[in-house]
Structures are given as structure tokens and as C-alpha cells.
Amino acid sequence: MFQNRTEALALALPAAIFAALVFLVPVILLLSEGFRVADSWTFSAYADFFAQPLNRTVFLRTLKLGALVTLVAAIIGYAAAYAIVSLPAGTKGRMIGLVVLPLMISPVARTYAWIVILGRTGIVNHALMAVGLSDAPIRILFSETAVFIGLLQLFLPLMIISLVSALENLPKDVVPAARVLGANWLQVFWKIILPLTREGLVVGGTLVFTGSMTAYITPAILGGSKVLMLETLMYQQVTVANNFVAASVIAFILVVMSFAANILLKRIATARNRS
Amino acid sequence: MTRRLFAPLTLLLVLVFLIGPFLIIVAASFSAGDTLAFPPQGLSFKWILKVFTVESFRDSFVMSMFLAIGGTFAALIMGIPASYAMSRYRLPFSETVRTVVSAPIIVPGIIVGLALLRYFVVPIGVPITLALFLAHTALVLPYAVRVVSASLNNLRPDIEEAAVLLGSSRLGAFFRVVLPNIRGGILSAFILGFVTSFNQVPVSLFLSGPGVRTLPIDMLGYMEIVFDPSIAALSSLLAFLSIGIVFAAERFLGFSRYV
Numbered sequence: 240m241f242q243n244r245t246e247a248l249a250l251a252l253p254a255a256i257f258a259a260l261v262f263l264v265p266v267i268l269l270l271s272e273g274f275r276v277a278d279s280w281t282f283s284a285y286a287d288f289f290a291q292p293l294n295r296t297v298f299l300r301t302l303k304l305g306a307l308v309t310l311v312a313a314i315i316g317y318a319a320a321y322a323i324v325s326l327p328a329g330t331k332g333r334m335i336g337l338v339v340l341p342l343m344i345s346p347v348a349r350t351y352a353w354i355v356i357l358g359r360t361g362i363v364n365h366a367l368m369a370v371g372l373s374d375a376p377i378r379i380l381f382s383e384t385a386v387f388i389g390l391l392q393l394f395l396p397l398m399i400i401s402l403v404s405a406l407e408n409l410p411k412d413v414v415p416a417a418r419v420l421g422a423n424w425l426q427v428f429w430k431i432i433l434p435l436t437r438e439g440l441v442v443g444g445t446l447v448f449t450g451s452m453t454a455y456i457t458p459a460i461l462g463g464s465k466v467l468m469l470e471t472l473m474y475q476q477v478t479v480a481n482n483f484v485a486a487s488v489i490a491f492i493l494v495v496m497s498f499a500a501n502i503l504l505k506r507i508a509t510a511r512n513r514s
Numbered sequence: 515m516t517r518r519l520f521a522p523l524t525l526l527l528v529l530v531f532l533i534g535p536f537l538i539i540v541a542a543s544f545s546a547g548d549t550l551a552f553p554p555q556g557l558s559f560k561w562i563l564k565v566f567t568v569e570s571f572r573d574s575f576v577m578s579m580f581l582a583i584g585g586t587f588a589a590l591i592m593g594i595p596a597s598y599a600m601s602r603y604r605l606p607f608s609e610t611v612r613t614v615v616s617a618p619i620i621v622p623g624i625i626v627g628l629a630l631l632r633y634f635v636v637p638i639g640v641p642i643t644l645a646l647f648l649a650h651t652a653l654v655l656p657y658a659v660r661v662v663s664a665s666l667n668n669l670r671p672d673i674e675e676a677a678v679l680l681g682s683s684r685l686g687a688f689f690r691v692v693l694p695n696i697r698g699g700i701l702s703a704f705i706l707g708f709v710t711s712f713n714q715v716p717v718s719l720f721l722s723g724p725g726v727r728t729l730p731i732d733m734l735g736y737m738e739i740v741f742d743p744s745i746a747a748l749s750s751l752l753a754f755l756s757i758g759i760v761f762a763a764e765r766f767l768g769f770s771r772y773v
Contacts, residue, residue, distance in 0.1 A: 241602055241603045242604055244605075244641055246603065247603035247605040248605070248606065250599035251595065251596045254611075255596065255610075257613045259614055261630070261648045262618050263617065265632070267632040269625065269629040269632055316525035319524055325521070327773055338529070340532075343709060343715040343753075344752075344757070345752050346715065347713075347714060347730045347749070348749030348752060348753055349535065351733075351749055352538055352539045353535060354744065355535075356538060365553070392535065395528070398736070453622040453624075455715060455716045456715050459734065470622065473624060473628075474719060486628060497620055497622060
């Protein structure tokens, strides 16, 4: 450990000053815009924002989709992670590699794939018509379902890898022991697996929830202007309505939710280190 | 017996759900038809070849490459000394510095982009290209600091103290002892930064002007107007590019140790 404080500051300050100037100051200025209407500090912009039914719908839809994607990702994630953890070492590594692989691919490309699948001339419509379930192509794109599917595909890997590392720390004998003692699978999950992997679930859940809430690409491509979420609404407020106050309000909501999630994550991480 | 099959079957379905769409894009990019459809009508390379002839793709590809390489490079130039100060010195306000430097990762990118547009581009007249460069650098900085810090913390501090005791200058010890030992970490930070910056959309949304656009933004705009397989072709080319980079990094560097 070197003691020279001047040297330490000289090394660290360029990065800190850069981040403060390019990031912190402009972002704080932007967030303050929503609290300043007609040169005085007020919450009126927030009242105005939530007074509009469309904004309320978008806000609630964003929360709902975030929660739904997180819930479904957790359910599927547990099953997939459990299967991965039970594999022999070599196959396990390869499976984790396959699960992580999509994270390296551009989200634009990953979301675009759903147009090929869910579009009018896409696979799902081909299959439906071939089987005779439908005479004409049905509309799946630009619905909440499409956005949900896109978000789930985008963020499921994060949930799976969080749960894999949680399940790997699960003592090997607890599940068989509970089975021998007569617990059924639901009881095993609810009373043993869930409490012991809670941290991994919270880490994965936070990543999936904040990721879904602050997604732009998926609602933009698969939802269009029919299924707006907070970020696509913010984009519209700026580019179509030129309403920077509303944009600032949305920005503040997004920042508050991301920070809350991250503080929660940090709490859990430090609680684990202490124990 | 059904219980035993349930989890593996779910895993299989999950992999189909995660990887399948990517395979479909690859298949669609070899289509011979003029509209995007699956199964593809016929087999051809025409859309793959077309990607290289679209001028705006070429320009925005160069822009994205410049931002990803230049921005990550700039982030490392600032991030390496900062990480070194945080891990080897008794740095005053160490926690504050760490929070400030890693804050861009927590705040959604769309907000950073809009903030730069409102307070740099419009009032001060900062050119959009420079604003994009600053935004991408700020975005990559947290990753650079995190990965380089991790690899510095894995390196024993006494070897550079030994070098200093043996008569090397502090700077000489850094360049001849520390730097060669954290090379893998730095390269991993570079790759992670490159992929993050290259695929980044929300930060660049508001920072585009005539002729200045990143590739993903250009793709988003193009797919709203044209409904042909060229975006599929471009997407698969880019996907193979990033998978190739990450695969090579894992192979030669053990990338996943650092990330």
C-alpha cells in the first residue's frame, strides 16, 4: 500500500472528473428539469404526468411487464438451472456457454428475430395456417405478448446464470434427505430450495426486472407505438412532442427504480459477506 | 420417471427459445426472396452481399467501430490509473471515486444520451460525433475499472514493492512489473467494452444527426422502412463477429476468469 496521497489523486482524478463532467452533471441537470416549472421548484410536472391516462397506462404496463417477465424467468430459470447443475462438469460448462451466448449478440439482432417468427409471414403464422387453426395470418406483433416474449428471451440468461451459481452452493444431500423424509417436490422447492437460493433469485430478479423496465429496443421493435413502455414513451415525448419536462419526469422514474434495485442488490451482497 | 425428465426437457426448450431465433435469422439471411419470410424462399447470398453495398451501413459501421475502439481505449487510459490508485494507494474519498466512476452502469443509457444532447450538443455546440464518443467512453468506464481492478487485486502487491526496493522507479515498476501481469485483464476489459459499446442502442438514440449514426441505430431506422432480409443478413454477420471475438478471447485469454 503506497501512502502518497497526491500521487493517488493524480492517478484517480482524471477518470472521476471525466465521469462527473460527462455523466453526473448533465444527468443531474436533466433530472432537475422535471422539478422546475416556470422557474420555481414544484412537483406539478409529476402531477400533470400522472393525470394523463396514457402515461398511467404506460407506467403500469412497464411495471406489469417487468414483474411478469421476472416471475416467468424465475420459474423457467429454476427448472433450467436445476437441470444444468445436475449435469456432469464438462457438459455443464458447455450448457452455461450456450445460455450465455445470446448475451454477446446485438439486442437489435435478437429482437429482430421475433419479427421473422411472429410476423404476418412468419413461422408461427405459417404453422397455424398449415395445421388449419387459422385461415388468415393473425396479428401477434405489436402486442404486449410480443414484447413479453422478446423481453423474456433477452433477459432469461441473466436469471439462469444467477440461479446456477446459487444452486451450486446448495448442499448436495438436502434435497434427497427431504425426499426420503417424505416431502413432495412442491414442499422440497418451497421449504428447502427456495430459502437456500434466495440470494441468487434476488440477484437474477433485480437484473431481469431493471433490464425489462428500462428496455428500449424490444418495445420499440415489437411493441411499436401501440405498446409503449417508459423508455419508448420518453423517446416519443422528446422527438414527437418536444416535451422535455415529461421526458425528465420519466427519466427520474427510471433512475429511482434502477437505484432502488441496485441498493437492494448491494444490501444483499454485503449481508452475505458478513455472514 | 416423469419428474426425472421434467428439468432436462425444460432446459432443452429453454435452449431452443434462446438460440433458435438466432438460427432462424441466419437461415433467413440466405433467402432468395425479396421479403422477409420463413421458411426462406430459395437459397442465395444476395442479401449478405447487399449489406456491403448499402452506403449508410458502411458509414455507420465505421462510426460504431470508431466509438467502440476509441471509446474503450479512452476508458482504459483513464480507468487503469484509477483502478491502480484504488487498489494500491490509500486514496482519499476512495468510495466516492468508485461510485462516480461506476455510476454510468446504473443509470439507463437513454438518459445519458438525452442529458448530453440537452447540455452539451445544444447549448455548447459540441459536435455530435464528440458527444457520442464521450457518451460511449463514460459507458465503458465502469466495465474497464471493474475488470482491471479485479485483475489488479489478484496480483500480489509485494512484487512491485520488491521492484521498487531493488531500485526501480515507481513508474518503471508499473510498466515493467504490473502492466505485463495484468495484460490479460486489460485485454478482457477491452473486449467487454468493445462488445458493450458496439451493441449499445439507448445512449446513441438522441445523439444522431445527418450522416452521424451508429450501426444499431441505423439498423433500427432501416427496418422501419424496408422489409427485406438485409437486416437479417447484417444481424447474423454481426452476431458471428461478436461470437468470434468472445470465443477467441476465451480460448486465448480465459476471458471468463475476468468478467
